[in-house]
Amino acid sequence: MLIMRRRAGESFLIDGEIEIEVLEVSGSRVKLGIVAPESVQIQRKETQITRDENVSAAGSVGRDKIFSLLESVALGSTRIDVKTLTAAKPLTPKDT
Amino acid sequence: MSRIQTKCFGEMSYSQDSVFEFPNGLPGFEDERLFVFLSQPATHPLMFMQSLARSSVCFILLPILAADPNYQLSLSAEDLEVLRLSSARQPRIGTEVLCAAMVCTAGEDRPHPTVNLLSPIVLNLQERIGIQAIQTLSGYSHRYPLLARDRQPELAPCS
Numbered sequence: 001m002l003i004m005r006r007r008a009g010e011s012f013l014i015d016g017e018i019e020i021e022v023l024e025v026s027g028s029r030v031k032l033g034i035v036a037p038e039s040v041q042i043q044r045k046e047t048q049i050t051r052d053e054n055v056s057a058a059g060s061v062g063r064d065k066i067f068s069l070l071e072s073v074a075l076g077s078t079r080i081d082v083k084t085l086t087a088a089k090p091l092t093p094k095d096t
Numbered sequence: 097m098s099r100i101q102t103k104c105f106g107e108m109s110y111s112q113d114s115v116f117e118f119p120n121g122l123p124g125f126e127d128e129r130l131f132v133f134l135s136q137p138a139t140h141p142l143m144f145m146q147s148l149a150r151s152s153v154c155f156i157l158l159p160i161l162a163a164d165p166n167y168q169l170s171l172s173a174e175d176l177e178v179l180r181l182s183s184a185r186q187p188r189i190g191t192e193v194l195c196a197a198m199v200c201t202a203g204e205d206r207p208h209p210t211v212n213l214l215s216p217i218v219l220n221l222q223e224r225i226g227i228q229a230i231q232t233l234s235g236y237s238h239r240y241p242l243l244a245r246d247r248q249p250e251l252a253p254c255s
């Protein structure tokens with residue numbers, strides 16, 4: 001990993017066309033300004049992680065997986081009674 | 097009652113009370129705005145978040161406190177606004193909001209099922225609005241193993 005020290009008001013360039021400027025530093029927070037071509041996708045890393053995990057989760061869903069999943073849930077949740085957690089919810093779908 | 101073709105249970109009927117709008121969609125599923133939430137005694141405590149528009153899109157959810165009894169939800173001002181909740185305080189899980197973790201079942205790269213504690217699904221039960229609320233500063237894992245319940249939450253590999 002390249003490590004670079006910059007102060008507020010200073011910037012750096014990536015590939016000559018993406019500019020990242022440190023706008024403000026306050027405590028543990030840093031405010032950055034980014035100038036990049038429209039074709040460059042910019043997102044928070046945790047959004048990318050969430051996207052990948054959502055795609056994996058959706059792809060992993062199948063009727064045949066539910067039984068073994070219920071076993072895992074039963075094994076893992078001996079400490080608390082999960083029934084009390086969902087008692088208040090007004091979700092009322094009816095099975096056919 | 098309306099009817100819907102579900103991914104896991106074939107055709108089911110549902111009431112409009114169980115349809116939630118996700119104004120921002122979900123990362124990776126930005127176009128899916130309406131989900132039906134299904135729960136049945138046979139699959140308790142799991143819930144199924146079925147896309148209304150695409151029967152092939154369904155997520156399995158576990159109430160977040162079942163995954164981690166000490167889970168601390170922290171919603172940003174923007175999240176609270178989308179959910180139409182007061183910005184003065186955090187909502188109570190179970191009464192004001194339903195908070196659930198997305199489950200990824202075991203597969204080739206995953207020996208055990210995992211839950212995503214980094215990005216819980218949060219529902220305003222009154223307004224029937226939902227978001228996926230990424231917990232940026234929490235350190236919660238996006239791949240928390242469902243079996244190893246005594247382990248401390250891992251630090252997510254991002255900062």
